[in-house]
Amino acid sequence: MSRYHLGRGAVIGRTLIAVVGGYALALAGSVGIAVLLCRLAGVDRADAFVGAAMLAFLLWALAAIVAFAARSTWRALGWVLGAALLLALIGWSGAPLPPPAA
Amino acid sequence: MSKTQPSLRHAMDYLHTWLGVLFSALLFLVFFMGSLSVFDREIDRWMMPATRIAAPQEVSFDRQIRPHLEALAGNATQWFAMYPNEREATARIGWREGKAFVWRHIDIDRNVVLPEVGTWGGSGFFFPFHYSFHIKWKDVGFWLLALVGTGMLVLLISGVIVHKKIFADLFLFRRGKAAQRMTLDIHNICGVFILPFHFLIAWSGLIIFLFTYFLPAIPLLYGADMPKARQEAFNIVARPAAKEAGQLASVDAMVAEAQARWGGGHVRNVSIANPHDRNALVQVLRQPDDRVGYETMTVYFDGDSGTVMGQQGMSTTLRVQRFFAGLHMIPFSHWGLRWLYFIMGLGGCVLIASGMLLWVEKRRARHIREGRHGYRVVDAVACAGSLGTLAATLAMLVANRLLPLGLTERPSREAAVFFVVWALMMLHATWRGGQPLMRKHWEEQAWLVAVLAATAVVLNAVTTGDHLLLTLWTRQWDIAGMDGVLLITAAIAAACARRLHARRTQVPMPASATVGATS
Numbered sequence: 001m002s003r004y005h006l007g008r009g010a011v012i013g014r015t016l017i018a019v020v021g022g023y024a025l026a027l028a029g030s031v032g033i034a035v036l037l038c039r040l041a042g043v044d045r046a047d048a049f050v051g052a053a054m055l056a057f058l059l060w061a062l063a064a065i066v067a068f069a070a071r072s073t074w075r076a077l078g079w080v081l082g083a084a085l086l087l088a089l090i091g092w093s094g095a096p097l098p099p100p101a102a
Numbered sequence: 103m104s105k106t107q108p109s110l111r112h113a114m115d116y117l118h119t120w121l122g123v124l125f126s127a128l129l130f131l132v133f134f135m136g137s138l139s140v141f142d143r144e145i146d147r148w149m150m151p152a153t154r155i156a157a158p159q160e161v162s163f164d165r166q167i168r169p170h171l172e173a174l175a176g177n178a179t180q181w182f183a184m185y186p187n188e189r190e191a192t193a194r195i196g197w198r199e200g201k202a203f204v205w206r207h208i209d210i211d212r213n214v215v216l217p218e219v220g221t222w223g224g225s226g227f228f229f230p231f232h233y234s235f236h237i238k239w240k241d242v243g244f245w246l247l248a249l250v251g252t253g254m255l256v257l258l259i260s261g262v263i264v265h266k267k268i269f270a271d272l273f274l275f276r277r278g279k280a281a282q283r284m285t286l287d288i289h290n291i292c293g294v295f296i297l298p299f300h301f302l303i304a305w306s307g308l309i310i311f312l313f314t315y316f317l318p319a320i321p322l323l324y325g326a327d328m329p330k331a332r333q334e335a336f337n338i339v340a341r342p343a344a345k346e347a348g349q350l351a352s353v354d355a356m357v358a359e360a361q362a363r364w365g366g367g368h369v370r371n372v373s374i375a376n377p378h379d380r381n382a383l384v385q386v387l388r389q390p391d392d393r394v395g396y397e398t399m400t401v402y403f404d405g406d407s408g409t410v411m412g413q414q415g416m417s418t419t420l421r422v423q424r425f426f427a428g429l430h431m432i433p434f435s436h437w438g439l440r441w442l443y444f445i446m447g448l449g450g451c452v453l454i455a456s457g458m459l460l461w462v463e464k465r466r467a468r469h470i471r472e473g474r475h476g477y478r479v480v481d482a483v484a485c486a487g488s489l490g491t492l493a494a495t496l497a498m499l500v501a502n503r504l505l506p507l508g509l510t511e512r513p514s515r516e517a518a519v520f521f522v523v524w525a526l527m528m529l530h531a532t533w534r535g536g537q538p539l540m541r542k543h544w545e546e547q548a549w550l551v552a553v554l555a556a557t558a559v560v561l562n563a564v565t566t567g568d569h570l571l572l573t574l575w576t577r578q579w580d581i582a583g584m585d586g587v588l589l590i591t592a593a594i595a596a597a598c599a600r601r602l603h604a605r606r607t608q609v610p611m612p613a614s615a616t617v618g619a620t621s
Binding site: 006018019022026030031035044045047049050051052053054058060066068091095097100 | 109110112114115116117121249251252253255256259260305308309312315316318319320322323324325326327330331334335373417418419420422426434
C-alpha cells in the first residue's frame with residue numbers, strides 16, 4: 001500500500017473530532033433517538049433512553065471512522081458536528097419526555 | 103464510489119495502524135483481565151484455600167447467616183449476603199464499615215465464619231482491573247474504558263474495511279514463511295474468526311455502563327422528573343430509615359415468598375438496608391443462572407412485617423440491555439460456553455499482541471536504517487504488555503501462596519507484587535530491547551512466565567496439599583482446572599522461549615528481508 005500521510009494538524013484535529021465530537025454525537029444521539037422513539041413510536045421514556053443509548057455507542061465508533069475517512073478535516077468536522085446538531089435539535093424539540101401513561 | 107474506495111482503504115489502514123498501536127497495551131490488559139474474570143470464582147478458590155469446601159445442602163438466613171452478621175456487624179446500616187452457588191460453596195457476608203465494604207466467607211455446614219482470606223482474589227483484583235484499571239480517581243478508569251471499548255469497535259470496523267479479501271484470506275496461513283507474513287496471518291485469522299465475539303463483547307461491555315456514560319442525557323430527557331429516572335426504569339423500592347427500633351422478620355420466609363413469585367430458582371443474594379430499623383428494607387435477588395439475560399427479578403420486602411413492597415419488572419428495551427449484560431458477564435451456568443469465552447478472550451489477546459508485532463516488524467529495518475527508535479518503544483511495550491502482564495499475574499499467584507496469612511495489609515501487598523513485577527518487566531524489555539535484532543527480552547520473559555507458572559502449581563501442592571492428581575481424583579474441577587491451565591501456560595511459554603532462542607542463534611536475521619512490499 002502506498003504511503004498515506006496526515007500532517008500534524010490534521011491528526012490532532014481528526015483525533016479531537018473522533019473523541020470529543022464522537023462523544024458529543026453519541027450524547028446527542030442518546031437524547032435525539034430517545035425523543036424519536038418516545039414521541040413517534042410511543043415507547044416509554046426509560047425504554048427510549050436505554051434503547052437510544054445502546055445505539056449511541058455505535059454512533060461514537062462511526063464518528064471516529066468518519067473523522068478519518070473524510071477527505072478533509074473540515075469535512076470530517078462538518079459531518080460529525082452536523083449530525084450531532086441535528087440529533088440535538090430533535091432532542092431539544094421533544095424533551096423533556098412525558099412520564100409513562102400507567 | 104469506486105474511485106474513492108482505494109483512498110478510503112488507505113485512510114482506514116492509517117486509522118487501524120495508529121489507533122491500534124496507541125491502544126494496544128490497554129486493550130490487551132482489558133482482554134487479558136476479562137479472560138481471567140471468566141473464571142474469577144475458580145481463581146478465588148485457588149487463591150483462598152480455606153474456601154475450598156463442599157457445597158451445603160440448604161441455606162437458612164435466619165439460622166446460619168444472620169447470627170454472624172449480628173455478631174460482626176450488629177450496628178451496620180447495610181447487610182449483604184451472597185448465597186452459595188455452583189462456583190462458590192461458601193456464603194459471603196458483607197457490611198458497610200464507614201466508607202469501606204467488608205467481606206467475610208461463611209462455611210454454612212460447619213456454621214463458622216472463615217478467617218480472613220487475605221487476598222482480593224480473582225473477583226476482587228482481576229475482575230475490577232478488567233473494567234476500571236483500578237483507577238478510581240474521578241472515574242478516570244471508567245472513561246478510559248469507554249475510549250478503549252469504543253476504540254475496539256473502531257479497530258474492528260476499520261480492520262474489516264482494510265481487509266479487502268476478508269473471506270479468501272480466512273483460509274490463508276503461511277506457516278514458516280517470513281515472520282511478518284505469519285504474524286499477519288495470525289492477526290487476520292484471530293481477527294476474522296472471532297470478529298462477531300469481539301464486536302459483541304466490546305459493545306455489550308459499553309452497554310453495561312450506559313447509565314454512567316450517558317448520565318448527562320438523563321436530566322435533559324427527564325427534566326424535573328430526573329430523580330425518578332432509576333426508579334421508573336427498574337421499579338426500584340427505596341426508603342430512608344425511620345430512626346426507630348424494629349424487629350427484623352424471618353428472612354427465610356421472604357426468600358420462600360420470592361421463590362414462589364419467581365416460580366422457582368436459586369437465590370443470588372439478600373441485601374438488607376437498616377436491619378434494626380422499623381423501616382428495614384429487604385431485597386431478595388434471583389440467580390440468573392438459567393438464562394442469558396442478567397435479570398435478578400428483585401423482590402422488595404418490608405423488613406419489619408415481611409410483606410412484599412414491590413418487585414423489579416422490566417420492559418422490552420431494558421431486558422435487551424440486561425441481555426447484553428448477561429452476554430458479557432456470563433451469569434448462566436454452562437461450562438462449555440464458559441471455556442469458549444475464555445479461549446476467545448485469549449484469542450483477542452493474540453490478536454492485539456500480533457498487531458503490535460506487525461507494527462514493529464514492518465518498521466524495524468527502516469527505523470534502524472534511519473536511526474529512529476519508535477520500533478524499540480513499541481516492541482518493549484508489546485513485550486511487557488503481553489508476556490510482562492502474564493508474568494506479573496503469575497508472580498501475584500506465587501506471592502499468594504508464599505505470603506503468610508496473618509500479614510497485615512496482605513491483599514494490597516499481593517497487588518503490589520503484581521505492579522512491581524509489571525514495572526520490572528517494562529524496564530527489562532526496554533533494557534534488553536536495546537540490541538536491535540536480538541529479541542532477548544521476549545525469550546527471557548517467556549522463560550520467566552514458564553518458571554512462575556510451574557512454581558505456582560508446585561506451591562499450591564506444597565502449601566495446601568491439593569496437588570493435581572488429588573484434585574482430579576476428588577473432582578475438584580476448579581482447582582484442577584487452575585493448575586491445569588497453569589501447566590499448559592508453562593509448557594507453551596517454554597516452547598516459545600526455545601523457539602525464539604533457536605531463531606536467534608541459528609538464523610542470522612537479514613534486516614532487509616523483513617521489509618515487506620506492503621509497508
